[in-house]
Amino acid sequence: MRYAALVILIASVFGFRYPFFQAATDTTSDNNMSTVLIDTVIVDETVLDTLCFTINESSYPKVTGLGDKKFEDLLNRQFNTNFNAFIDSAKRLYGGCLPRDEFGEYSSSDAAFGFANGSFEILTKTDDIISVVQRFEGERSKAWNPSSTTINCNLKNKTFYTNADFIKSFGNDINILNKKIKDYFKSWVAEFFGDDKEQSHFRDDNIKYLLITDKEEIKNLKFGIRNDSIMLVLEAEPTGTKDSYTTYIIPIDKCPKNINK
Numbered sequence: 001m002r003y004a005a006l007v008i009l010i011a012s013v014f015g016f017r018y019p020f021f022q023a024a025t026d027t028t029s030d031n032n033m034s035t036v037l038i039d040t041v042i043v044d045e046t047v048l049d050t051l052c053f054t055i056n057e058s059s060y061p062k063v064t065g066l067g068d069k070k071f072e073d074l075l076n077r078q079f080n081t082n083f084n085a086f087i088d089s090a091k092r093l094y095g096g097c098l099p100r101d102e103f104g105e106y107s108s109s110d111a112a113f114g115f116a117n118g119s120f121e122i123l124t125k126t127d128d129i130i131s132v133v134q135r136f137e138g139e140r141s142k143a144w145n146p147s148s149t150t151i152n153c154n155l156k157n158k159t160f161y162t163n164a165d166f167i168k169s170f171g172n173d174i175n176i177l178n179k180k181i182k183d184y185f186k187s188w189v190a191e192f193f194g195d196d197k198e199q200s201h202f203r204d205d206n207i208k209y210l211l212i213t214d215k216e217e218i219k220n221l222k223f224g225i226r227n228d229s230i231m232l233v234l235e236a237e238p239t240g241t242k243d244s245y246t247t248y249i250i251p252i253d254k255c256p257k258n259i260n261k
Helices: 002-014 069-094 163-170 174-193 197-203
Strands: 020-025 037-043 046-048 053-055 058-064 114-125 129-140 143-154 222-226 229-236 246-254
Touching: 037 114, 053 069, 058 069, 058 129, 069 114, 069 129, 069 143, 114 222, 129 222, 129 246, 143 222, 143 229, 143 246, 163 174, 163 246, 174 229, 174 246, 222 246
Parallel strands: 053 114, 058 114
Antiparallel strands: 020 037, 037 058, 046 053, 114 129, 129 143, 222 229, 229 246
16 A cells, blocks of 8 residues: 555655656666666556557656656656657557458458557666667557657756767768768668668668758767767658668767766
8 A cells, every 4th residue: 555655645746647666776877876866767568459559567767866856756756748749749640440351350451550669778777878769659440650759967067968069079061970870870780681682772861860960960860878989869751661760879989078067
């Protein structure tokens, strides 16, 4: 009963909207002996029959140990808001029941139901910096759509990093950024296909990935921090197939020396 009461209390404080339980603390991505903890909030599978839509078992982070309850609550609300915003969007994009036939069956089971789920990856967790990628995926009628968002915090001064903090490392230079993206995917595809000579055409210009064409686009990119490097977080389909369509985390450059000041 004490555990149930704790769950209800946490839900009422942070406004969690989907069934969940608190899993064990995730410490697999610790960068050092940090006193900051990142727990995993598990969202149970939820079937919305009226929408023919299922939220698969999902997760998002919950931070403790910051020493500043107000900022800790702000950060955790943001994680929760990101998850709920995705689910609301996914219900609109992938939900909605199709007409049934005279036997009460759907004409196409593939298109009849939508699915979505969320997860996260810790890039950095120290007493100075938290960097987390929240990953989301939605699917209906074999259409697979990954997306993501990043949260990067300077715990020393209780602020969130912005893209302006990250682009200093490559001087807002589109050419540098595009070369990093191109080199990453050329290497990724080479490893993906290995010695398969039939797929040799993917070794060069047929690789599909995002290229930045305007400096204004940089403002909308997603960045993170892993160890001492700035990472670009983006969705891509380098082989042109669903198997490769996911969220990629690409090393761009070393962090500016004063990134955690």
